[in-house]
Amino acid sequence: MTKNILINGNMGYxxxxxxxxxxxxxxxxCLxxxxxxxxxxxxxxxxxLPERQLKAQYFGDIRNYPNQIMDGIDAVVHLAAISNDPIGNAYEQVTAEINIEASxxxxxxxxxxxxxxxxxxxSCSVYGAGPDKACDEKAPLNPVTAYARSKIAMEEALAELADDDFKVTCLRFATACGWSDRLRLDLVLNDFVASAIATGTITILSDGTPWRPLIHVDDMARAIEWAIQSDADTPFLALNTGSDRWNYQIRDLAHAVADIIPGVDVSINQDAMPDKRTYKVDFSKFSELAQGYTPQVSLEDAIRGLQAGLTAVGFKDAEFRASNLMRLNMLNSHQNSGMLNKELFWV
Ligand SMILES: NC(=O)c1ccc[n+]([C@@H]2O[C@H](COP(=O)([O-])OP(=O)(O)OC[C@H]3O[C@@H](n4cnc5c(N)ncnc54)[C@H](O)[C@@H]3O)[C@@H](O)[C@H]2O)c1
Structure with missing residues (x-):
């Protein structure tokens, strides 16, 4: 039977x-x-436009949400958010309004x-500066940014709403990576591949030892499909979403890119102070529950996918960190041109 799915925030990465x-x-x-x-x-x-595949595309701000679009919908996938730490830091109040109140x-x-x-x-960022051992879902939450606090507040509100007729799954995603038709370069692996292609170098500002769990966007999609159709009998689940094999140290990611893209130098700052933003995550519960929908993409394929996609669009911009492929730059640029106000409403 056809399932009607409504995706809030479908026009991002x-x-x-x-x-x-x-x-x-x-x-x-039916999307x-x-x-x-x-x-x-x-x-x-x-x-x-990727949206051509949808049955309907609605435009609007979730702070003025037309509730009637949910009539006849079987599942809502809620992606709409101020979606990373730099934007959350720059727009703390707006982050609370969008990510918590409106959501x-x-x-x-x-x-x-x-x-x-x-x-x-x-997001796995709910664990914050993590302890030495990999965080499972029972690990204490230690959010260090407005973005991470907003994810916890939303999870808590959803836990109260969930029941047998309204089942909620919170997918605590690892850091995303991989090719998308709306690519972002403000993510570690994507940044390394872009830098390798545009400059022939990858410069790591830390000593390269911090751990980061990653997940490919195609594997995020697989996890979301699992959550849409799963017949789990628990009304509420908050699940680390990724793979134990994808807990990487930053320097390993850089070297993996350099092994695939020829002639790339990796420079590591050996004198850097240890970076406190290091954490590993335990994804065993997800692999147990989501059989058939767990991550499948290899790191090598993720890198090759980014390389192929960037090459196909003629990417060469050595100054990409100042470009609109970084989300914060795009929002600032909309404001500077007078299109968005300080509350991030279109003018
Ligand atoms: N990318 C990651 O590493 C990652 C990791 C963990 C969790 N997540 C979460 O996944 C979700 C999607 O991430 P993404 O990388 O696609 O983010 P994105 O910023 O690329 O896309 C978010 C989308 O939400 C829309 N949006 C934001 N505020 C809105 C509002 N007020 N009204 C209507 N639409 C609004 C934006 O226009 C955008 O299209 C986010 O909730 C993010 O926090 C992302």
Missing amino acids: IGPPLTKHLMSSKEDY HGFDTGYFAHCLTTKDG VEIARAAKAAGVKRFVFAS
């Missing part, structure tokens, strides 16, 4: 690969999207509209 994945699934999904379009034109594809209201309205499943894109 994860939305396009998620759309592609769900449309190629053996299940029959609807809602987005304010901050990054709508940041396309890194020549294939046209909680949408979850309440979804439940009232009879939506059966709510899938929330949470």
Whole structure:
């Protein structure tokens, strides 16, 4: 039977690969999207708008959400958010308004509209500066940024709303990487591949030892599909989402890129102070529950996918960290041109 899925925040980095994945699934999904379009034109594809695959695309701000679009929807996938630490630091109040207040209201309205499943894109950043051992879901939460605090607040609100008729899955994603038709370069592996291609070097500002769990966007899409269709009997789940094999040290990521892209130098700052932002995550519960939907992409394929995609669009910009492929730059640029106000509403 056709399942109607509404994806809030479908026009960002994860939305396009998620759309592609769900449309190629053996299940029959009918997709609807809602987005304010901050990054709508940041396309890194020549294939046209990814949203053409949807049944309907709605434009608007989740702070003024038209609840009626949830009529007849079976599952809501909630991606819409201020989606990283640098933007959360620059727009702390807006982060609380979008990521908590408006998002909680949408979850309440979804439940009232009879939506059966709510899938929330949470983050492993809820663990903050982690202890030495890998954090499982029982590890203490230690958020160190407005972004991470917003994810915890939303999870807590969802835990209260969840019941047998409104099942909630919070996927605590590792750091994303990999090719998307709306690529971002403000993510560690994507940055390394872009830097390797544009400059022939990868410069690591730390000593390279910090641990980071990563997940490919296609594997995020697989996890979201699992959460949409899973018949778990628990009303509420908060799950680390990634793979134990994808806990990497930063220097290993850099060397993996240099092994694949010829002629790349890796420079590591041997004198750097130890970086406190190091953490490993235990993904064993996810691999136990989500059999058939756990991560499949290899690191090598992730790097080759980024290399092929960037090459296909003629990417050569050595100054890419000042470009609109970094989300914070894009939002600042909309403001400087008078299109967005300080609250990130379109003027
Ligand atoms: N990328 C990662 O590493 C990562 C890791 C863990 C979790 N997540 C979470 O996954 C989700 C999607 O991430 P992404 O990388 O695609 O982010 P993104 O910033 O690329 O996309 C977010 C989308 O939400 C939309 N949006 C933001 N505020 C909105 C508002 N007020 N009204 C309507 N639409 C709004 C934006 O226009 C954008 O299209 C986010 O919730 C993010 O926190 C991402």
